[in-house]
Amino acid sequence: MKRFVDYGGEPYALSWILPSPEGIAVRCDCGSEGSIRCRDGELIFTCSQCMQKKIYEQEAVYRVSGHCNQCDRWFNEQLHDKRQYTHKIVNYACPHCGTMQAMPVKKRFDGVYYNLGIRDGREPYFGLELYFLSSYRGKPVWAINRAHLNYLLTYIAADQRQRPSYAYTRTASYRLPRYMKDAKNREGMIKLLTRMQNQT
Numbered sequence: 001m002k003r004f005v006d007y008g009g010e011p012y013a014l015s016w017i018l019p020s021p022e023g024i025a026v027r028c029d030c031g032s033e034g035s036i037r038c039r040d041g042e043l044i045f046t047c048s049q050c051m052q053k054k055i056y057e058q059e060a061v062y063r064v065s066g067h068c069n070q071c072d073r074w075f076n077e078q079l080h081d082k083r084q085y086t087h088k089i090v091n092y093a094c095p096h097c098g099t100m101q102a103m104p105v106k107k108r109f110d111g112v113y114y115n116l117g118i119r120d121g122r123e124p125y126f127g128l129e130l131y132f133l134s135s136y137r138g139k140p141v142w143a144i145n146r147a148h149l150n151y152l153l154t155y156i157a158a159d160q161r162q163r164p165s166y167a168y169t170r171t172a173s174y175r176l177p178r179y180m181k182d183a184k185n186r187e188g189m190i191k192l193l194t195r196m197q198n199q200t
């Protein structure tokens, strides 16, 4: 009997994967395996086969924040009027008391792209297909990179799964769809994942 103790936390969430050496494994338009990684705050796609390199243009968020000069309450609001984005200062009404005041416009990038997820087998930044992508009875089966694929195989092949003894509310298997974990699909899933592991 194979016993498997799941990892705590979410090591395969994109926020952990992107800064890691492996990054997200994607299929380059040349057909080879490329990767998306985060370096010095920049998201970069590279393919070592055709030497392509693309940098993700992040969408900035513009905000005004500070204490109201009338009611002294704090606010932090996102601007939605594009004409205001290029201004250094805007006239803004306090959301609490409505007093208009001059506020500096702050441009922010932080964390915007970490909230995105994989959709229809594609990563959300360049829209590239994942390299480890297949389907099982019409449902997508994918892994973010080779380490994730190995994890999935170990997880699904185990007869007994155990949560880690330390107290994490989520484990690495948290985001796996139910059909991948279902015991009746186990053999089929193992075959499929093994095939994915051996693809070149």
Ligand SMILES: [Zn+2]
Binding pocket: 028, 029, 030, 031, 032, 034, 047, 048, 049, 050, 051, 052
């Ligand atoms: Zn390429």
Ligand SMILES: [Zn+2]
Binding pocket: 068, 069, 070, 071, 072, 073, 094, 095, 096, 097, 098, 099
């Ligand atoms: Zn106010």
